Amino acid sequence: MADNNSFGVIGYALAPKKQNSFIRDSLLTLAKSRGIQLVRVDSNRSLADQGPFDCILHKLYGDDWKRQLQEFQTKNPNAVILDAPEAIERLHNRISMLQVVSELRVDDRTETFGIPKQIVIYDKETLSDGQAWESLKFPVIAKPLVADGSAKSHKMALVFSHNALNKLKPPIVLQEFVNHGGVIFKVYVVGEHVRCVKRKSLPDVSEEKVLGVSEDLLSFSQVSNLANRDSVDDDEKFYQMMNLDDTTEMPPQAFIVDIASGLRRAMKLNLFNFDVIRDSRYGNRYLIIDINYFPGYAKMPGYESVLTDFFVDLMHKKEIEAEEGNVANIDGGEEALTEEKDESVKV
Ligand SMILES: O=P(O)(O)O[C@@H]1[C@@H](OP(=O)(O)O)[C@H](OP(=O)(O)O)[C@H](O)[C@H](OP(=O)(O)O)[C@H]1OP(=O)(O)O
């Protein structure tokens, strides 16, 4: 329930692990000091029976949850759903996830970007049919087609030759492995805020290594996320483990911001991150390999103030839109509060 000092109540619906990592006292306290109350949605009760909420922050899956959000929105047309389930769903499939990158244009830069060459395989028969993968250069990374947050959806395999393909279980995406110096850039987006950090990635694979490997398939999972947040009590130590103490140059911030803004608008999402690698063959070519909805923001130093600023901003925009008599859902599209009057509050 809203108290007198509150100008915004945000209901959060998160899986227990996410709740533990994201909803920290430091976030609650800072948000509260700026008039934002974060209230847990009770998963044992219908969402529509709870509130009042100005906004729902969520990372839950399934038809039942989607129905609950719809029901809540019908009952509370002025509430903001962060983000729309239909927009999030695009990220649950590793092909549709990256399609949006191919459609994106960023002008006037010396850097270029794209996605690695990839194909999708739906069944075992296609896997044994050489024609399907003959245009791909090995090694390739086999990724589960579905990216639904399950442990299974993060299980990858580095495949050195086509002989190992029969060990894989479709539906999968086969994506060319691109040498990138063992460093990955993670770009966290919170509305208009964009923060790029570097993390450890898979090491480069040389031609000799490909020829010399005894195993033709190497399985791995969440390489860039090996330090367990819960096992590292000291924030400083944690950041040291996750962020590389090396000399790898960061990509130009303006370039990253352009891509982030383009993705935000195209996907109509406010809360996401994307993984970028720099192709070692060129030095100024960047490849986007993964996009995640509502990622581990708590790993971003100072996440409390970034998220609080975003919530405060959102409430202001909502207030203005309400005065104009034009409120419903927000999406990541367009600039804030544009002239056009459609049914959405824009951020
Ligand atoms: O939990 P964390 O902090 O490791 O966050 C995970 C993300 O790590 P990152 O912020 O990119 O380092 C992680 O990113 P990656 O896929 O590892 O690039 C996912 O976003 C993951 O969500 P899901 O399992 O795909 O639904 C995120 O997991 P959830 O907490 O959302 O389940």
Ligand SMILES: Nc1ncnc2c1ncn2[C@@H]1O[C@H](COP(=O)(O)OP(=O)(O)O)[C@@H](O)[C@H]1O
């Ligand atoms: N095409 C690629 N070339 C080189 N390394 C890659 C490629 N795709 C993925 N990786 C490595 O594998 C890791 C996991 O892949 P990713 O697509 O990000 O899956 P997840 O959703 O589990 O994070 C990346 O963080 C990166 O280290």
Ligand SMILES: [Mg+2]
């Ligand atoms: Mg990733």
Ligand SMILES: [Mg+2]
């Ligand atoms: Mg991912």
